[in-house]
Each structure stands twice: as C-alpha cells, then as structure tokens.
Amino acid sequence: MQRLPPLPSLQEIIRIYGLSAQKKLSQNFLLDMNLTKKIVRSAGKLNDALVIEVGPGPGGITRPILNSNTKKVIVIEKDRRFLPSLQILAEASSQKLEVVHGDILSTDLQQFVSPEFHSHWQDPPPNIHIIGNLPFSVSTPLIIQWLHHMSNKSSIWKFGRVPLTLTFQKEVAERIVAPPKSEYRCRLSVMSQYLCDAQLKFSIQGKAFVPPPKVDVGVVHFVPKVQPLIQQNFTLVEKVNRHLFQMPNKYYPKPLSTLFPLDREDLVSDMVEKSGINVELRAFELTIEDIGNLCNVYAEIVKKEPDIFTYDFRSKKSAKERRKRGTLIESLEEKLLSNYYVESDSENVDVAR
Numbered sequence: 220m221q222r223l224p225p226l227p228s229l230q231e232i233i234r235i236y237g238l239s240a241q242k243k244l245s246q247n248f249l250l251d252m253n254l255t256k257k258i259v260r261s262a263g264k265l266n267d268a269l270v271i272e273v274g275p276g277p278g279g280i281t282r283p284i285l286n287s288n289t290k291k292v293i294v295i296e297k298d299r300r301f302l303p304s305l306q307i308l309a310e311a312s313s314q315k316l317e318v319v320h321g322d323i324l325s326t327d328l329q330q331f332v333s334p335e336f337h338s339h340w341q342d343p344p345p346n347i348h349i350i351g352n353l354p355f356s357v358s359t360p361l362i363i364q365w366l367h368h369m370s371n372k373s374s375i376w377k378f379g380r381v382p383l384t385l386t387f388q389k390e391v392a393e394r395i396v397a398p399p400k401s402e403y404r405c406r407l408s409v410m411s412q413y414l415c416d417a418q419l420k421f422s423i424q425g426k427a428f429v430p431p432p433k434v435d436v437g438v439v440h441f442v443p444k445v446q447p448l449i450q451q452n453f454t455l456v457e458k459v460n461r462h463l464f465q466m467p468n469k470y471y472p473k474p475l476s477t478l479f480p481l482d483r484e485d486l487v488s489d490m491v492e493k494s495g496i497n498v499e500l501r502a503f504e505l506t507i508e509d510i511g512n513l514c515n516v517y518a519e520i521v522k523k524e525p526d527i528f529t530y531d532f533r534s535k536k537s538a539k540e541r542r543k544r545g546t547l548i549e550s551l552e553e554k555l556l557s558n559y560y561v562e563s564d565s566e567n568v569d570v571a572r
C-alpha cells in the first residue's frame with residue numbers, strides 16, 4: 220500500500236505559505252488529523268477508488284484520502300493560494316493527486332471520470348467518491364444542484380450512483396436527515412430523502428476548526444437510491460415542497476393552496492381528495508409517500524392545465540390578496556434556506572446561486 224512520505228505538518232504548511240483563513244471564503248480549517256481521518260472513513264472503503272475532494276484548502280482531508288489506497292484523487296480548490304501546497308502533496312503522492320483550480324459550483328464532475336470507473340444505475344455504487352468540507356454557503360446550494368443532477372442521472376451520476384460525504388452546518392445536517400414529525404423536517408429533508416439514503420455520520424464541534432465557526436458541523440453521507448421515492452421531475456417536486464414547507468406547522472391544504480390562483484380552490488380540494496391524505500396532517504408530518512401522492516396529483520393537474528405550473532403566488536396582485544388571507548407566512552426554515560433555492564420554475568434552471 221502506497222503511503223505519503225513524511226511531510227511538514229498542516230500547521231507548518233499554513234505558516235510556510237502564509238495561508239491565513241479568508242473570511243470572505245468562509246475558510247475554517249480542520250487541522251486535527253483524527254477528525255479528518257474520521258471524515259474520510261465515513262465515506263466507506265476507498266481501495267482503488269477515484270476520489271474527488273471539493274475545497275481541499277491546506278489538505279487536511281486530502282492526506283488521509285491519499286493514504287487510503289485510493290487509485291486517483293482529484294481536488295478542486297477555488298483559492299489559488301492553496302495550489303502550491305497542494306502541489307507538494309501531488310508530488311509526494313507520485314502524481315496520484317491531480318490539483319484543479321476552479322469553482323465547484325460551475326465544475327462538471329463527469330470530466331474527471333475515466334471509463335474504468337463507469338457503472339450502471341441499478342448496480343452497486345461505482346468506486347467513485349465525492350468528499351468535501353466546504354463553506355456552509357457553498358455546501359447547501361451544491362447539494363441541491365447535485366440532487367438535481369442525481370434525479371436526471373446527469374453529470375457524474377451518468378456513471379452510476381456516486382455517493383457523497385459532505386459537511387454542513389449541524390442544523391442543516393439535522394434537517395437533511397429529519398424524519399416526518401421532527402422539528403427539523405423541511406423541504407431539504409424531503410428533497411434529500413426521496414432521492415438518497417442520507418445518514419448523519421457524526422458531528423464536530425465548531426471549536427475543532429481554525430478559526431472556529433460559531434456553529435457545530437455535521438458530516439452527512441448520501442447514497443443515491445436506485446428508485447427515487449417520488450416519480451416526478453425534480454422541479455415539480457421542489458415546487459410542491461417549497462409551497463408545503465412555507466408553513467410547515469399548518470394543516471397541509473393551507474400551504475398547498477398557494478400553488479393555485481385564489482379562484483381555483485377547486486384544485487386544492489381535488490388534490491386533497493385524490494391524494495386521500497388526512498386533512499388534519501401538518502406539512503411537517505407528511506411522509507415522503509404522502510408528498511409523492513400530492514406531487515402525482517399536481518402533475519396530473521398541470522398536464523391538463525399547463526398554466527397552473529407558472530402561477531406565482533408572490534406576484535404583486537396575488538401576494539396582496541394572500542397576505543390578507545394569511546397564506547403568506549415566512550417560516551424560519553424559509554429564512555434559513557431561501558437563499559439556496561431558485562424562485563423560478565423553469566426546468567433548466569441552475570439551482571445554485
């Protein structure tokens with residue numbers, strides 16, 4: 220097994236290259252190698268794997284990845300100040316490591332996959348792993364972008380059910396894995412869980428980072444499901460969820476009603492009746508199966524009346540009317556995640572902003 224030769228410590232690398240953490244890039248480094256090894260272990264067995272690490276910074280996670288008997292490692296880093304120190308790792312790894320300078324939000328990962336790693340969607344996941352400890356402002360829009368790609372089997376998901384191991388602000392990690400009735404249940408829970416098996420592996424206290432962020436961090440492992448639990452297109456599922464979770468604590472017909480113009484209450488009744496879901500369930504109590512039923516009925520309606528899909532309850536006129544009727548309430552969840560969701564309903568929308 221090829222291991223890295225002795226190298227300067229991460230602290231020394233940071234000092235030698237003057238790598239101060241930049242606030243504008245939300246750089247918080249993990250220098251405790253026990254924790255970086257634990258993150259890498261939570262990705263699973265990496266023998267002979269192709270690993271893509273996003274946001275390597277000074278290389279605290281990259282080192283244990285290189286020491287895990289991996290075949291090829293690609294790191295994608297936006298801040299060019301880290302490139303020389305990552306290059307040292309590339310040389311020490313006999314060029315097993317390839318350093319890419321770029322922004323992960325606009326990088327199509329499929330370019331890094333050679334045919335030997337391809338597999339089919341129905342097969343067990345390919346030996347490709349994506350790992351990253353990114354700034355929170357990047358990891359949330361990124362997971363939404365990637366969930367969208369998984370749903371289309373596009374980008375790197377052309378080559379099978381590539382798993383992800385990513386860090387998030389702990390509260391967001393808890394939301395990703397939250398079951399129905401949990402106080403953390405939100406649209407990110409549903410969007411993640413209808414497409415993936417998502418597991419919160421462990422948490423890391425904020426104070427373990429340098430400099431320490433004000434919040435703790437959760438490490439989440441995602442494996443795409445062979446069969447998504449909702450069989451509708453991502454944009455439609457995202458729209459139904461966005462409406463439901465504007466008011467997670469209200470009986471679900473109320474937030475659902477914002478999907479339709481005010482004079483089309485008949486369609487709300489239609490959805491409730493056809494889905495057969497108890498009207499006394501609140502949005503946060505719905506299971507993914509329930510939400511899947513609602514999406515199916517909504518898709519039927521939209522097929523018959525395509526204009527319904529483009530109806531926007533926040534247009535000036537309807538927003539005013541709805542405010543009067545109390546169906547325009549900003550929830551806490553909305554505030555936390557709103558920056559990470561596009562407001563447009565077009566199919567080709569890039570969900571990362």
Ligand SMILES: C[S@@+](CC[C@H](N)C(=O)[O-])C[C@H]1O[C@@H](n2cnc3c(N)ncnc32)[C@H](O)[C@@H]1O
Pocket residue numbers: 244245246247248249250273274275276277278279280295296297298301321322323324351352353354357
């Ligand atoms: C929170 S730091 C973590 C660094 C390192 N992975 C660690 O655990 O110590 C996030 C890293 O992601 C990089 N980064 C931030 N935004 C990025 C983007 N859009 N694409 C690629 N890298 C990015 C930062 O420059 C920084 O190196």
